[in-house]
Amino acid sequence: MPPIEAELPETELPDGQSHLIAAAVREALARRRMSRQALADAARISISTLEKALSGRRPFTLATTIRLEEALGLPLRTQAPAPVAVAERARHAPEEFGSYTREAVAFLEGRYLTLRPSFGQAGAIFAYRTEIAWDADSARLVFREAERLDAPFAQSGTVSVPNQSGQIYLVTNFQGQYRLAVLGRPTIQGEMFGILTTLFSGRGTQLTPAATPIALVPERGALAESAQYGRIAAGMACEPTYRRLLDRVREDVFAVFPGCGEGTA
Secondary structure (H helix, E strand, C coil): CCHHCCCCCCEEEEEEHHHHHHHHHHHHHHCCCCCCCCCCHHHHCCHHHHHHHCCCCCCCCCHHHEEEEEEEECCCCCCCCCHHHHHHHHCCCHHHHHCCHHHHHHHHHEEEEEEEEEECCCCCCEEEEEEEEEECCCCEEEEEECCCCCCHHHHEEECCCCCCCEEEEEEEEEECEEEEEEEEECCCCCEEEEEEEEECCCCCCCCCEEEEEEEEEEEEEHHHHHHHCCEEEECCCHHHHHHHHHHHHCCCCCCCCEEECCCCC
């Protein structure tokens, strides 16, 4: 008899549906006082696959969802709501992310060359891509990172756009561990500049909090064809341009770093 993987499609489910399935699975585990390892064993999937799907680092696939339904004896794929309910739900993001409509934030959608100082090489710039798009199922903007040298650490999450602060927040929440980019509103060219707060690997396995300038530049026109990613060092053709963009965070006061030469106590 062929393994179940050969019988079930590995179709990835939409982000919104994946979020709902993850919430249902977590509730089922809590009610049954069942460990994630026990569920993974019962569903015949790896604990790594389950952990990544529950944390939002990768979407659920149809095959994985069917296995979990069989193991839990629960339907995890909800029926599509009525058309009117879908339209109403898709118009506004949840209050905790700013209650914005898609029309109000459509200008943020797209691909961005993302620049920050490299943690692994002094003086170098770390470049990768950030993609921002509207997720109709969860009714909010979401982001994903791509083209990273350290691909396993690529982030994804939700975009918060509150009216009061006038800032834009890229929020990752992985099992209660947060990573946050705080960006100013786009310039006339669509660029966004701000601060990234994250963790980087220190000595051995130690993780150390870090705050660093970050710039997001729309990948349009020539940049869409010529953008370079990875660790950008002095002497590379794109380094002067990337350096000028990243330096704007401080020079144009898109962010301040008290105690580092800017701001007052």
